[in-house]
Amino acid sequence: MSRESERITVVELHKTGMRTADIVRTTGFKQRTVYKIVRRYKETGGTSDRPRSGRPTTATTPENINKPVHNHQNRRQLLKKGQQKTSAARTISRRHFPASVMVWAGICATGKTPLVFMEQNVKINAASYQQYVLRDVLEPWATSHFGETGFSLQQDWAPAHSAKSTIAVCEELFPGFWSRDIWPSNSPDLNPMDYSVWSIMEQKISTTRYATVEQLKSALLRSWDEITAEQCATIISDFPKRLRKCIEAREGNFEHLL
Secondary structure, three states, rough: OOHHHHHHHHHHHHOOOHHHHHHHHHHOOOOOHHHHHHHHHHHOOOOOOOOOOOOOOOOOOHHHHHOOOOOHHHHHOEEEEEOOOOHHHHOOOOOOOOOOOOOEEOOOOOOOOOOOOOOOOOOOHHHHHHHHHHHHHHHHHHHHOOOOEEEOOOOOOOHHOHHHHHHEEEEEHHOOOOOOOOOOOOHHHHHHHHHHHHHHHHHHHHOOOOHHHHHHHHHHHHHHHHHHHHHHHHHOOOOHHHHHHHOOOOOOOOHOOO
16 A cells, blocks of 8 residues: 555544544554654645655656646746736636535445435534435435345444434334444444445546536546446455454454455
């Protein structure tokens, strides 16, 4: 795993509310490394190294030689005569924050739920999760997909999922759901969405830059539609093996055993 991938993994786990010590146990990364990444994220909001003093490193590999470099501070414009003095011509738009969306989805051995987009003006809390995900999407989808066949709902224990009111809704709508005494918190290496599905989607969309949220949503929908029932079955079939390896590792990091 590259250093940048390592940093992103730690930050994403930190965002879920996972304690630093649990991140160390889950990922198997060095404690010092995890603490440094979390501290840097809290201080700067990012994962990049701080600027270093001294002469920059010189690299002459073909990859670096052929890599284009964009001088953003010395942009040039070709304008028609008379445009030079307009404010629009002198203004350069720059996005400080890339387009981003929050999504929810689920899979089972025989299919997948719709991909749910949470609107940007909606605060993600227990009430919104219960209404926009559990009641509006998951319950009608599960009723249609499973019919009279029983199923068990497994979810992570993010604050919106673990609220007492959410547990009550799950007990009402999904009687076989896995409660806290069954499913360990902070366990992305056991969650099919985390150990497989989101990575598949990320690989498909990460090669393109999206200027708007709508473009990003369209790309996410395409990548979600491309995940087949056969893929879902394969991903879920890996689940029991991961559970066994987790037990063998005494609930520690086990992915190296797979």
